[in-house]
Amino acid sequence: MTAATQRTVVSSAEDYGGNLSGASVLVIDDEPGMRNFLTKVLGPRVKCVEQAGSPLEATAKLDVGHFDVLILDNVMPGMKGLDWINDQRRKGFFGDVILITAYADLETAIAALRAGIGDFVLKPFRANQILGAIERTLDRKHLRRENALLRRELYARTARGKLLGTSxxxxxxxxxxxxxxxxxxxxxxxxxxxxxxxxxxxxxxxxxxxxxxxxxxxxxxxxxxxxxxxxxxxxxxxxxxxxxxxxxxxxxxxxxxxxxxxxxxxxxxxxxxxxxxxxxxxxxxxxxxxxxxxxxxxxxxxxxxxxxxxxxxxxxxxxxxxxxxxMPPLRDRSEDIVELAAQFMEQFSNTLGMASLELNEDTLLKLRRYDWPGNVRELKNLIERSVILGEFPEEFAGSSAVTAPEAIENLDLVTKRHILHVLDQCAGNRAEAARRLGVSRKTIDRKMAAWGL
Known part of the structure; x- marks a missing residue:
């Protein structure tokens, strides 16, 4: 390859938009001109690029380092590239390989497929052709990984959400x-x-x-x-x-x-x-x-x-x-229970295709005052079962004219739920509850009287 030709093919790749920056590449070719050309093309675009002038030299490099992609010449003195890569597969090399050759026939193509060659580029080629081959190879690698992760996620059936709450x-x-x-x-x-x-x-x-x-x-x-x-x-x-x-x-x-x-x-x-x-x-x-x-x-x-x-x-x-x-137990972040319950209600109503239940004043108060030994998972499971059955369990059921969103956002009801929760934590001791809340005992007494408790 002449210097003029190299200048032409390199310039044709200057505007190449492929994202190869995270890749490490090993170029294996017995021709110094081809190795230098590929190094010049790839150097500014990939994480690292190294050269090997023979299968023996390439083996030594693989023994001490890892490469995402090999660009491999097939016809080299001493050993064909395909024979060498088959030997490396037996040793445990798992990276992707792009075969470059000036001699293409059906037999070579079949052998390349059997060796797990990701792409096949005929000499002579332009810089954007080899860059395109590398990008296609990396895209397939990422797609294989995404598919494997997706299958695992589907089998695991994990419906993770967000960390909700303001506590x-x-x-x-x-x-x-x-x-x-x-x-x-x-x-x-x-x-x-x-x-x-x-x-x-x-x-x-x-x-x-x-x-x-x-x-x-x-x-x-x-x-x-x-x-x-x-x-x-x-x-x-x-x-x-x-x-x-x-x-x-x-x-x-x-x-x-x-x-x-x-x-x-x-x-x-x-x-x-x-x-x-x-x-x-x-x-x-x-x-x-x-x-x-x-x-x-x-x-x-x-x-x-x-x-x-x-x-x-x-x-x-x-x-x-x-x-x-x-991670705090749910009883230590009880302020978040109402928001979590509303989120789970919407989630399961949508995913199960079933009607949501009313989160009224009585039910929200009971949810807030419960101790939740199973934490957020227990609350989530309760909401899912309730949506499926069409009603809350008896210990959480209630009737009230005040329903969500008013029941969730009304300041007086938020205050009531919080004070009663703190009282529960204090085993009904109003003086201790007042101390924790930073209010007077008389304030607690007035609130309790107003609520008829």
Missing amino acids: EALASVLSMLKRLAPLPTPVLFLGASGTGKELAAEHLHEMSDRSEAPFVAVNCAVLDPDRIAAELFGVIEESGRLKPGLFMLADGGTLFLDEVAQMPDQLQAALLRVLDDKKIRPVGAEREIPLDLRFLFATNADLHQAVTEGRFRVDLYHRINVFTIK
């Missing part, structure tokens, strides 16, 4: 999430079951610079001990292709490990190494794969006690316990 307890959590969002720091979410630990983790992900990448949640308590490595780290199948694990599907984004206290011993050891090295090794692979992940963790158990009892590794405990966020 002081929730505001404190939201403020801390905002501070942590731009940082890579691991976060451990603590709190009872149903308090919204996963929801808070996803909220943190959405506020971070990783929000466009996947958020993948893994429940450590339900992992099959015999399938842990394959499910999390991936596995080389009999065909030689890699079936990616959940860690790889989350690459670039956030991995949320729930119920970490129930993590099997073998996973604890493997996770510690991943946290230290930022690499994984799929089952059957010879090479490790680098990862770009933010790790979030959650448990409703006492991890310190688990360490003391020898059920949880002390070194792993210190790696994940960098920063903790304690």
Whole structure:
């Protein structure tokens, strides 16, 4: 390839709009001119580009580094590119490959398909042709990952919502999430079951610079001990292709490990190494794969006690316990119950295609005064069952002329619900309730008299 030709084809790609900036590329070709041309074209557009002048040199580079895309010449001295890539597949190379060749025939095309070649570019080619091939290859890669995540999400049937509420307890959590969002720091979410630990983790992900990448949640308590490595780290199948694990599907984004206290011993050891090295090794692979992940963790158990009892590794405990966020129980953010109930009512009415129920003054008062040992999950389940049955359970049913939205927003009713909730917390002690509310005992007495209580 002459210098003049190179100048022409490079300039034709100056306005190329493909987003390749996150890709690492290895160019494998025995012709220095072709390697230099491709390096010049790709250098300003990708994260990194390296050269290899032979299959042997390329193997050495793959042994120490990872590349998203290989641009591979097929006809080289000593070994054909297709023979070499088949050998690399057996060693566990999982990246995408674009084959470039001046000799195209049906036999080569069939062999390329069998080797899992993502695209086929004939020499001579223009710069925008190879850039287009790289973008198509990366688009297919991202689409495969999105499809895998979508299938998992559909099977999991997780209908996550938003962190709703204006209570002081929730505001404190939201403020801390905002501070942590731009940082890579691991976060451990603590709190009872149903308090919204996963929801808070996803909220943190959405506020971070990783929000466009996947958020993948893994429940450590339900992992099959015999399938842990394959499910999390991936596995080389009999065909030689890699079936990616959940860690790889989350690459670039956030991995949320729930119920970490129930993590099997073998996973604890493997996770510690991943946290230290930022690499994984799929089952059957010879090479490790680098990862770009933010790790979030959650448990409703006492991890310190688990360490003391020898059920949880002390070194792993210190790696994940960098920063903790304690999710408040619903009884400590009771001001949010009415808003949550209204949101769940609308959600289930729409998703189930059934009529919503009236949230009247009596029902809202009973919802606010209940202790909710199952926290937000218990409230959500109650609303779903009630929509399906067409009525609230007897202990929450009530009749009143005042219904939503007036029942939700009326200041006097909001005040009544709050005072009665505090009285419940104080076992009816009006003096203590007045102290907590910052009002006089006489104010409580007057309110109670006006309400006929």
